[in-house]
Amino acid sequence: MKNNTWTIIKKECARFFGDRTMLLTTVVMPGLMIYLIYSFMGNNFMEPKDLDRATLYVENMPESLHPMLEALPLDMVTEDVDFEQLRGKLALKESKFAVLAFPEGFDSLTAQYDPASGLPAPNVQLLYNSASESSQQAYTMVSATLNAYENMYCNRFDINASVDESAVFDLASNEDVVGNLFSKLIPMLLLMVAFMGCMSIAPPSIAGEKERGTIATLLVTPLKRRELALGKVLSLSLISMLSGLSSFTGMMLSLPKLIRADELGMDANIYQASDYVVLLLLIFSTILILVSVASIVSAFAKSVKAASTIMAPLMIVVMLVGMLPMMSGTEVSNLAYFAIPVYNSVLCMSQVFAHEASMVAVVVTIVANVLYTALGIWILTRMFDSEKVMFSK
Amino acid sequence: MNEILRVEGLSKTFRLSRKQQQIERTDRKEIVAVDNLSFTANKGEIFGLLGPNGAGKTTTLRMLATLIAPDKGDAFIDGCSIVSQPEQVRAKIGFLTSELKLEDFFTPNYLFDFFSQLYGIDPEVVAKRKAKLFERFGIDKFAEVKVANLSTGMKQKTSLVVSLVHDPEFVIFDEPTNGLDVLTARTVTDYLLELREQGKTIILSTHIFSLVERLCDRVGIIIDGQMTHCDTLQGICGGLSLEDRFFDIYKTKKGGLE
Numbered sequence: 001m002k003n004n005t006w007t008i009i010k011k012e013c014a015r016f017f018g019d020r021t022m023l024l025t026t027v028v029m030p031g032l033m034i035y036l037i038y039s040f041m042g043n044n045f046m047e048p049k050d051l052d053r054a055t056l057y058v059e060n061m062p063e064s065l066h067p068m069l070e071a072l073p074l075d076m077v078t079e080d081v082d083f084e085q086l087r088g089k090l091a092l093k094e095s096k097f098a099v100l101a102f103p104e105g106f107d108s109l110t111a112q113y114d115p116a117s118g119l120p121a122p123n124v125q126l127l128y129n130s131a132s133e134s135s136q137q138a139y140t141m142v143s144a145t146l147n148a149y150e151n152m153y154c155n156r157f158d159i160n161a162s163v164d165e166s167a168v169f170d171l172a173s174n175e176d177v178v179g180n181l182f183s184k185l186i187p188m189l190l191l192m193v194a195f196m197g198c199m200s201i202a203p204p205s206i207a208g209e210k211e212r213g214t215i216a217t218l219l220v221t222p223l224k225r226r227e228l229a230l231g232k233v234l235s236l237s238l239i240s241m242l243s244g245l246s247s248f249t250g251m252m253l254s255l256p257k258l259i260r261a262d263e264l265g266m267d268a269n270i271y272q273a274s275d276y277v278v279l280l281l282l283i284f285s286t287i288l289i290l291v292s293v294a295s296i297v298s299a300f301a302k303s304v305k306a307a308s309t310i311m312a313p314l315m316i317v318v319m320l321v322g323m324l325p326m327m328s329g330t331e332v333s334n335l336a337y338f339a340i341p342v343y344n345s346v347l348c349m350s351q352v353f354a355h356e357a358s359m360v361a362v363v364v365t366i367v368a369n370v371l372y373t374a375l376g377i378w379i380l381t382r383m384f385d386s387e388k389v390m391f392s393k
Numbered sequence: 394m395n396e397i398l399r400v401e402g403l404s405k406t407f408r409l410s411r412k413q414q415q416i417e418r419t420d421r422k423e424i425v426a427v428d429n430l431s432f433t434a435n436k437g438e439i440f441g442l443l444g445p446n447g448a449g450k451t452t453t454l455r456m457l458a459t460l461i462a463p464d465k466g467d468a469f470i471d472g473c474s475i476v477s478q479p480e481q482v483r484a485k486i487g488f489l490t491s492e493l494k495l496e497d498f499f500t501p502n503y504l505f506d507f508f509s510q511l512y513g514i515d516p517e518v519v520a521k522r523k524a525k526l527f528e529r530f531g532i533d534k535f536a537e538v539k540v541a542n543l544s545t546g547m548k549q550k551t552s553l554v555v556s557l558v559h560d561p562e563f564v565i566f567d568e569p570t571n572g573l574d575v576l577t578a579r580t581v582t583d584y585l586l587e588l589r590e591q592g593k594t595i596i597l598s599t600h601i602f603s604l605v606e607r608l609c610d611r612v613g614i615i616i617d618g619q620m621t622h623c624d625t626l627q628g629i630c631g632g633l634s635l636e637d638r639f640f641d642i643y644k645t646k647k648g649g650l651e
């Protein structure tokens with residue numbers, strides 16, 4: 001009966017692939033949702049909105065600034081400006097204007113002012129309402145113009161000013177910029193979606209069988225507990241892997257849109273097939289561990305609900321571990337770090353994305369993960385064999 | 394008579410949680426479910442364990458089915474120890490109880506094949522056996538209907554059939570008619586008699602006197618985890634009805650009906 005593990009795997013897959021709702025929610029939806037959300041965020045949140053044209057009321061418009069302010073896409077009113085009355089109106093969030101008040105004789109005041117005197121500089125008031133997007137936008141434009149004017153006034157030096165538009169000052173290569181960005185973001189996101197996949201798949205399959213009493217039916221057959229544990233972990237990992245792949249694809253396709261890579265002159269296609277193969281191996285070995293943990297928790301829990309509840313704090317731990325390379329960097333000299341479960345995978349993935357991966361580290365990580373999974377399966381076997389765990393009410 | 398089951402000093406103690414202590418209104422931390430139980434059953438007979446609820450019948454049968462392990466003692470089914478050879482025991486027995494559920498998602502047809510594979514049965518034998526059993530219990534019309542959509546009676550019949558995929562020589566049946574509608578109950582008891590005719594051994598638990606009188610060759614009476622009497626039906630009753638005799642025994646043992 002060596003094929004019993006295979007029989008269990010087939011049953012789990014038949015259960016999963018035969019259920020369209022489950023297939024949709026765990027494999028199709030994650031990738032699609034990530035793609036749509038990231039693309040949407042990239043297209044909308046990062047783009048300046050077309051707002052209603054705001055009005056700028058200017059009191060005591062100085063000759064010097066008039067041309068610059070008039071060039072802004074704002075309707076300008078310079079006659080009969082009642083500062084106090086406008087101030088009252090501006091308190092309403094529906095107001096679509098900003099008020100700019102210069103002191104009388106601004107030009108001569110600024111010409112006479114000596115910064116070394118220690119006296120307060122001539123003051124310009126710019127009133128706006130940050131709750132109104134139009135008003136806020138007007139404020140941003142006007143204050144930028146005023147700052148530029150002030151800079152012109154006492155310009156002593158510029159930074160990276162160049163007549164030649166093609167001059168390059170950031171000498172990092174495209175590969176390094178994109179690699180650095182991806183190595184910080186993607187491993188954590190991948191770990192998160194992989195764990196979420198395991199969280200939605202393992203409890204119904206193990207805690208659910210316990211809750212519904214179907215696992216007892218399996219336990220009275222000559223099926224060995226080890227075969228059951230192995231079959232469950234392998235099949236659940238396979239399904240979680242599909243879920244993870246779906247998220248990964250969605251992420252890789254939409255991340256360039258999220259970070260607006262094309263506008264920043266970045267190209268996300270900097271990885272080769274071999275990089276992806278290493279990544280897939282790393283992800284699969286990580287999923288094996290995550291599924292083992294999720295299975296043990298599910299076998300311990302009395303119900304699917306209880307299993308999900310225990311899993312929530314674990315999710316936070318996994319996420320924090322996922323963020324470590326973001327904070328501490330990816331340069332690790334000691335190979336022992338690659339034997340720490342979950343952390344090793346995130347670290348390795350970060351290195352692959354940053355083009356810094358060493359084959360030794362990848363091998364140590366994968367071997368360590370497989371060993372941890374074997375330990376997990378051993379624990380699960382013991383749990384399936386324990387009447388206290390299996391028949392606790 | 395060929396002895397096929399030998400139970401030797403089987404004992405099982407459960408620890409009570411604080412909640413259970415409150416429900417049972419007791420300060421005891423442990424409850425002795427089965428207390429040094431010994432008996433034998435012969436090949437080709439129906440042996441009944443008779444006793445009130447909580448006497449330890451189900452616990453005894455679950456130990457025989459290797460779902461739970463005894464604290465003390467051992468039992469041998471066809472020579473295999475339930476303690477040291479649980480996997481061999483599982484291959485020999487068919488265990489039936491309302492506790493064993495089938496996954497709602499699958500059809501009787503799929504489940505029959507799935508469990509047959511776990512027992513390592515030749516596909517040709519599986520096909521023949523499936524056709525025969527499905528016809529016998531009227532499952533053939535519902536073979537491709539998901540368990541979730543079957544009627545309660547049909548679910549129970551499917552559960553029974555699935556427990557018998559490997560045509561076991563030794564059948565353990567916990568409360569055979571509990572929760573069954575009258576028709577299904579009759580089908581099941583008739584089938585048990587049929588199995589006996591085929592030379593199979595059946596050990597069942599029940600608290601229904603008429604069921605014991607109709608089916609069992611020999612009876613063991615369990616009260617508070619101990620076997621007070623174990624004999625043929627005639628040997629125990631001695632002219633009285635089983636019901637009267639049982640309450641005599643119960644009163645002697647407990648000193649009254651409460």
